[in-house]
Amino acid sequence: MEKQLRKLTELIGFRYFLIVVLILTGSLQFAFMYGNVKGVTYDFKPLQLAPETVRSTKTIEDTYKTQQEREKAANAVAPVYQFSEDVAKQRAAIVTSLFDYVLEVKKDVEKSKEPVPNVDQVAQLRKKFESIDSDQMPIIFTDSQLEGLLIQSEADLTRTSTQLSKLVQEYLQKSIRAENVYAAQNDFETKIRGQRGYPDRIYNTVVLIGRTSIIENETINEEQTKIRKEQAKESIEPTRILQGQIIVQEGQIIDNEAFRQLELLGMVSNKASLKPIAGLIILIFLQMMFMFILFERWEADEHKKRNALLVTSIVYTLSVVLMKFISLVSGGFDVTVAFLFPTALATMLVRLLANERAAVLITVMTAASAGVIFQEGYSSVMQMEITLYIIFGGFASIFFMRSVEKRSHILHAVGVIGLVNIAFIAFYLLMTQSSYGLSELLFYFIAAMLSALLSGALTMGLLPFFESAFGLLSSLRLIELSNPNHPLLKKLLMEAPGTYHHSVMVANLAEAACEEIGADGLLARVGCYYHDIGKTKRPAFFIENQMSGNNPHDSLPPETSAEIIIAHTTDGAEMLKRYKMPQEIIDIALQHHGTSLLKFFLYKAKEEGKDFDEAKFRYPGPKPQTKEAAVISVADSVEAAVRSMKEPNAEKIHKLVRAIIDDRVQDHQFDECDISIKELKCIERVLCETLNGIFHSRIEYPKADK
Template identity: 85%
Template sequence: MEKQLRKITELIGFRYFLMAVLILTGALQFSLMFGDVKGVTYDFKPLQLAPETIRSTKTIEDTVKTQQEREKAANAVTPVYQFSEDVAKQRAAIVTSLFDYVLEVKADIESRKEPLAKSDQVALLRKKLETIDFEQMPVTFTDTQLENLLIQSETDLTKSSTQLSKLVNEYLNKPIRTADLPTAQNEFEKKIRAQRGYPDKILGTVVLIGRASIIETETENKEQTKASVEQAKEAVEPTRILQGQIIVQEGQVIDNEAYRQLELLGMVSNKASMKPIAGLVILIFIQMIFMFILFERLETDERKKRNALLVTAIVYSLSIVLMKFIGIVADEFDVTIAFLFPTALATMLVRLLADDRAAVLVTVMTAASAGVMFQEGYSSVMQMEVTLYIIFGGFASLFFMRSVEKRSHILQAVGVISLVNMAFITFYLLMTQSSYGISELMFYFIAAITSALLSGALTMGLLPFFESAFGLLSTLRLIELSNPNHPLLKKLLMETPGTYHHSVMVANLAEAACEAIGADGLLARVGCYYHDLGKTKRPAFFIENQMSGVNPHDSMPPETSAEIIIAHTTDGADMLKRYKMPQEIIDIALQHHGTSLLKFFLFKAKEQGKVFDEATFRYPGPKPQTKEAAIISVADSVEAAVRSMKEPNAEKIHKLVRSIIDDRVQDNQFDECDISIKELKCIEQVLCETLNGIFHSRIEYPKAD
């Protein structure tokens, strides 16, 4: 599987591989979550009998009812009227002006030398009265009425004008609305007729003028009325169909109103809303975008990025599948069995097999998806208690499982997760303010513990499968490989005890140096245990295993000796592959000598007068690709060189370590890994300090007599 995945990524490139994995993951997630968001729909028509009691699955505003209530409130608003005090004076002034015009025309006629015919007099007065706006005084006089006005004396006209204008002024000082106008005019006519002093011939004309003078004194303020209407509408609370509200009882007729509400809720098959589906697509898109950014920017080699991506995608998908299964059986229970979901499973697996950032992301993604999948029929968007439950449980495992060197550490984390789960369950039960029986309380707290136990058990159970399938190297796997009872380590100890001791010493040096620069010290230690495994093929050809003092290389051509020594890297890698060891360990076995030169045998060949290509005496490589491999290559050479040194002291060790590192740098052995000069200086210091501790001067005890 590892080879197939490598071929695929090499063929299409990591970015396209990443996109393909995310598309497949998103499609799987959508197919599993689709049924949880599409909602409940019914296929029926109005006036049918309801097959069951139908309740609203969400809270939604009934816009039709809301509009009806607002219109009702608007119609109930009393118009705002405004009284005008100036109307009385204005109307009285118009009455006075009308009589003044009559007096002016009468004076004009009387001042003429030649008398005018009555028809001309009437025409002259009518023309004069036309200057009064008809809208202000909507009255039309007959010729007889005008003629009667002209024949009245100046005194009678003046008296009539004064009396009528005063009456108009007094009467219009009270509120009169449009609807009350006919009654007011009739009442005013009675007042005119009740007064004395109007000549009989013009009484009808005075009544006509008086009635025309009465208009509205209190008119509607449309702006204020409109504001009152809007205020009344805004005061009406929206009418809502509430979650769980019964729309129609089982066996009842689904009338038009109930059918309209079901359509509004999207519970009728042909009216089902696509909004939740679109919302689900957006949620999945956001999740996949975050995963894309995370793995696109992950700073590690392509193989590790690919494996981390696949692990995260598979673990997340398995979590969705598990949620789906729990959701299917949830309807059979009266309690929220979603609390049985292993809150920290995805977090712990991704934390152990990928990295912390991916674990945080998958925790949030799992929680969000669980909130949607576990939502009950009458919850809103998400089941928030389940979402928070998974977030707290997952984060508890992140905070309390920082260093996993034993499987017992997972069990310790499970204990902490149990406490966090139970604390959240307590919060949930208290916040619901409901009464729970003993059996329900026991279920919820047992569910909290079961969730934590399942998280730990499934993590330990699934971990080996992921490690085997993707060739992953977790901390727990490294701890297992460091066990001296491992078949390869037992083989190394039994067949090459000198090499075994050398490997342990190199492991101590490499681990200390790695930890000093922030590299993986545990990986370096375990890699050192196996880095010289190839020496078990020809133990006697390596000086640390030559107990008899006989060195077979003394009687061999230098090129043959070099071939045997060089072969231990590839031999070791082949043996590790046969035992299906992690690729990181195999790489260390191949890279711990890089392409360095076997100077001893090259010089020996030259002394014998033989001419060889220098490549004959170089290791095949590759050069160290990681900091751990680079450090092991230095530690391996340093340990062997110091062990062969006579009377080592701090100064000699320091010079030796520096010369070995400088030689590797000048030989370009570190060109393919991201180790810096500053880190090499730090490694040099740590190696010297560790070697001084190992090869310190010892007290010479006196010999016994």
């Protein structure tokens, strides 16, 4: 897509490309906002006198009335209960199982020939009881109760088990509903106490087991009840407002019911005219005009402006779509759902992917569009509270994202945005002078925080997609790449420390020069960190890494040496590609030497009497395509040359810098980038100032007497 867009802008020019993008953006915005401003028949308000008789212009179902009648019919349907005969058998079986467990453990007691059960036997019985699902028999027996069961005779236990389980099964033959369980348990306890034959020591335990065995056996059949309710709803005919039906008579007060019907018919938004549509067109025209001025006057290369334009337009359109979606689903709520809209989403994305001026403009545009989209019947033009809400949230993100050094700073900005949102909502609630319930207040303050959290989360989530789709390199990404812990920078430091130091020095020079001429200083700095990464393939062949004084080029033919030196640009580009580095960084690695000539090895070859094609001693290029690459190419050569200079001073440095720049110009290395002679003079001045600061003369301190 990047190549196609580049071809398109080259074919029609950036200005016409800008116009086409803005027309498409404006058209999409109009399509989404038309429904909010289209003309209607009447401009009524509740509780005013109707100036004329209003009749329905069409037949339409009154869904509210229909739903009311259907809910009323459904609520009148009695629940369908279902009796379960299996409950009686199940509960009786559980009672039998309990006493069977007692009998099993009792055999161990009899084998031990002890007068009373020991602790292990009581624990064994408890474990068996716990094997029964606690939902079926939620009883926690005491050690005394368990011991009492174990000391009973086998005959007593068998008789008690049979008698109690039979009584449980007989009692559960009658229906017991959930609300009657407690009364049934009391009644069952009375029946137990009326029977004889239960041993005195376990009498209360038997009562406890019996009460717990009584549960509900007649439950609501949810499926059948639901079917009957649905049948009751379906039996109600839809309530309709018929065409020609009188909604309100002339001179009659438009009560809430009449007003609701007028709203349902779409007859009470604004006056039925083309004025609102014309107003919307003017609003969109103003917004697109300011975007045109912003990008037309932006002094940057067309590639950067084109991508920033596309990102800004897409982000703005997505914001309008999101607002439209929220407005469509907010109709059934008593609270203002629009406060959930992520106020700073568009602002943060545009701020990171384009620039701050575009972020300010997109904030105002988004706020204005939100005011129209979320406009309700009582708002004459736009919903001002939503407009101001987005403006305050968006501006808060701009002010607190001025220096984004890592992704956590976005989260810090989110916290501030949340506080600003809460403060504005507090202002809104106080100014309305209405009484709000706890649930409404809770909603509004949760909405304020959710708006801020969504702004940050969606920004961090969408940022990589925009960077990847449009080949954009945000300042956030650049700062992450400048971290010395990056694997490539660690590799450079460990394997080629001299080159690492050289890269840092070049970065300082290039950043200062780029900022002076209005280029991207941060991109230049980060590009310098990686521009010589290819030297890590053969670090010993580059003089800054030759600590021992041995130069391997002394024993190599000049053409071989040239081939090794030249290869570091392509080697570096391949290495950067493997690490999936941004294209801008790869381009700097390829372009920082352009097609310049390795004069030293060419002259060495000539001194040896060899006749070689000069092209073999030139870098493959391409030549610098951007101002940043041009500045880096000069800074790279200047730093290396000044570092090798003996006793550098301001005059020597100035002559050297001028000579290197003039050589680049004479060699046509800057023919393919839009750098001017005036900017080259600025670069020369800044480089000299910076180098003088680095290589300034130092005071010679007297040696201490021994």
